[in-house]
Amino acid sequence: MIQPPKSASPARTKDNERPLVEDIRLLGRILGDVIREQEGVAAFELIEQIRKLSVAFRRDADHEADKALKKLLKGLSGDQTVSVIRAFTYFSHLANLAEDRHHIRRRAIHERAGDTQEGSIEVALARLRWAGISPRTIANTLATSFVSPVLTAHPTEVQRKSILDAERDIAQLLVARDDIKVKAASVNANKDALTPRELAANEEQMRARVLQLWQTRLLRFTKLTVADEVENALSYYESTFLREIPKLYADLERELGQHPVHSFLRMGQWIGGDRDGNPNVNAQTLIHALRRQADVALRHYLTEVHYLGGELSLSTMLVDCLPDMQALAERSPDTNEHRKDEPYRRALIGVYARLAAALKDLTGGDAARHAVAPQNAYKTAEEFLADLRTIEASLLAHHGAALVAQRLHPLIRAVEVFGFHLATVDLRQSSDKHEEVVAELLAVARIEAAYSSLDEMAKRALLLKMLNDARPLRVLGNVYSELARSELAIFEAALSARARFGKEAIRHYIISHTETVSDLLEVLLLQKEVGLMHGTLDGASTNDLIVVPLFETIEDLRNAAPIMRAFYALPGVAKLVQRSGAEQDIMLGYSDTNKDGGIFTSNWELYRAETALVELFDSVN
Structure with a gap:
């Protein structure tokens, strides 16, 4: 029982x-x-x-x-x-x-x-089992979760x-x-x-x-400075997250009877991308933050691969390896005669060389050790992960499970969670800044001279028209304001960073002080302007960044569900979100609502907004 x-x-x-x-x-x-x-x-x-x-x-x-x-x-x-x-x-x-x-x-x-102990994984999962929920069901639920x-x-x-x-x-x-x-x-x-x-x-x-x-x-x-804030945050990754999060996953899998657990837990970061009220954050600080994050992640992987190379001294005179593993070893630039019967070491030397080259490409930094020169850089974390899985599969096929568990499996999990980007950097700016930039773009293009003075319905109609027009708004040769140049540079940096560091490097665009549907459409239009939105709203379009409204006052919380309902009712919006990954994040501000209405009113309105939004998206699905 x-x-x-x-x-x-x-x-x-x-x-x-x-x-x-x-x-x-x-x-x-x-x-x-x-x-x-x-x-x-x-x-x-x-x-x-x-x-x-x-x-x-x-x-x-x-x-x-x-x-x-x-x-x-x-x-x-x-x-x-x-x-x-x-x-x-x-x-x-x-x-x-x-x-x-x-x-x-x-x-x-x-x-x-x-x-x-209360709050431990063991207690939480034991209670779920006691309630009749099987480990497989828990694992399947985590596979569709994101924390x-x-x-x-x-x-x-x-x-x-x-x-x-x-x-x-x-x-x-x-x-x-x-x-x-x-x-x-x-x-x-x-x-x-x-x-x-x-x-x-x-x-x-x-x-x-x-x-x-x-x-x-x-x-x-x-x-x-922003750079100081980045370094302070990165110190926690080096001392905690990079090693402890893989251990957390291992604990979960052990408690679930070795049912595979999807990498549902990922790290996020605002530092370097949060511009709301901070004029020191710009496209340069965003790229700096991502480079430093990549440096921390890649140096951690390089260290682990180096130690793996020391541990996996297995000889083919004593144990076989899979053909894919042998092929990985043969592709390695390591030609040392002393290691010709050690495919894992040879392969890992090649992996290290590719990682070192990726470090140089992404950050400009140099690896600490070089058995062979850096070369043939990994373009994506997925390429690196594929090589690690080749090594894992070969070890498991030849009684090497104990060798996998100690270092290789935590490294694989770390790459799944942190990629080459370490943490997803969220972009954030106040809605009034977006409105200023859109108003300037429309005025210079002689489409609408006084966008900000339009009522909400007129703004929506105009923005939808622009989202269904394949042409960009910017006029070549025109000198735009410092605000417009700075804001568009952020979107352009995001486009470049996703290509360079991976799509997980930047996923969200948070709109502070979201009060209207047009606040959401403006960010879609700015994405379209730099190539983060592909196609037109009335076609088979997709957008790269999830548009995330932040509702911050009591009144905003009360309007959250109506705003999102009206947004999804617009022609093409629901299909755009579905084609772009079917994800919608919404932020509810507890701090400003607490200041606005007090702790009791704040908590009550947060609860009401949450339940109303759940009902809305249940109906959308």
């Missing part, structure tokens, strides 16, 4: 918090030592006094301590205030690192005990990358410290002499990183 998933027992839920307390005390002690050494004993004692008074007031509701604390804080000099703020800021950061580590530690303890976490730019982020990197190092040292303790517990007492030295060395490394934090400027002198 199927049982509901087992959760951790109350006793285990109240685990011993001693490891967390020990980590916080260790990090607090190290920080205190650094402050005493760098700022002097008086500064350290002042910070300690403030800490003790704060604890007394918070824990014991000691009002005398509250009075003493307020008096002490009011009497601080400017330098003392900065020192106190820095001390408590860094202590809170270090405590957060310890808490994150403890969360991971407890999860591991629960897993070893056979317990599962895309999107990283957005945050120019107000106060933490510098230098500080984030140092804190990541401290987090890794906490992990290493746990490993040292586990090793110590697993050996006999007479073999434990090395552990104190290892712990001391670990603590010294932590001390160096905490000292680095204390001597590193906490705030920036200047505002982040």
